[in-house]
Amino acid sequence: DAGVIQSPRHEVTEMGQEVTLRCKPISGHDYLFWYRQTMMRGLELLIYFNNNVPIDDSGMPEDRFSAKMPNASFSTLKIQPSEPRDSAVYFCASSPATVTLGAFFGQGTRLTVV
Amino acid sequence: AQSVTQLDSHVSVSEGTPVLLRCNYSSSYSPSLFWYVQHPNKGLQLLLKYTSAATLVKGINGFEAEFKKSETSFHLTKPSAHMSDAAEYFCVVSIRQTGANNLFFGTGTRLTVIP
Numbered sequence: 001d002a003g004v005i006q007s008p009r010h011e012v013t014e015m016g017q018e019v020t021l022r023c024k025p026i027s028g029h030d031y032l033f034w035y036r037q038t039m040m041r042g043l044e045l046l047i048y049f050n051n052n053v054p055i056d057d058s059g060m061p062e063d064r065f066s067a068k069m070p071n072a073s074f075s076t077l078k079i080q081p082s083e084p085r086d087s088a089v090y091f092c093a094s095s096p097a098t099v100t101l102g103a104f105f106g107q108g109t110r111l112t113v114v
Numbered sequence: 115a116q117s118v119t120q121l122d123s124h125v126s127v128s129e130g131t132p133v134l135l136r137c138n139y140s141s142s143y144s145p146s147l148f149w150y151v152q153h154p155n156k157g158l159q160l161l162l163k164y165t166s167a168a169t170l171v172k173g174i175n176g177f178e179a180e181f182k183k184s185e186t187s188f189h190l191t192k193p194s195a196h197m198s199d200a201a202e203y204f205c206v207v208s209i210r211q212t213g214a215n216n217l218f219f220g221t222g223t224r225l226t227v228i229p
Contacts, residue, residue: 042221042222043222102148102163103160103217105158107156108156108157
């Protein structure tokens, strides 16, 4: 398996633009997580899905952020409109049915909003 | 409530000397514990995990960690540091609770290895 695949690896956009981050989890994994990493706040859980259903989105910072998982092999995190403070590295991770066995992370998307 | 505390934000060791990265956790339930490593500009890689089997867990690259329930600790160790070990290390706790399958990350410890 190729692991968790995220795209793009880097994204530079202007303030106010819509940004869409993509994630392909490991096949057969039931859980998918979106994290944001910044120097100030470290790793923050934004939202996670179980069997394509959002379970906990309390970490989503504002209504500008939305996440979807239309099927078991694809998820998106959208920011509209983007702001400079959204600049961070966004990680997607997936886990088998038993999360306590650990999650596997993608390489991340480095987002810069100018 | 669940949380994890990494006691040192930065650890510096000389190459060939032992590594100790400290982690304490709090959990209302039987925890699963992990260490992840993140090399510069890379994603997070699972180093090792404890899931209520043996309390001494061996991971990749010569790392190991010991679960001590009495001390609520899960410190990461390595007998001899290598230059390639320089990275950020995260201690993570997960709980076995129906409907709350989540991973709680510590703030990370940056390991520097001095030649």
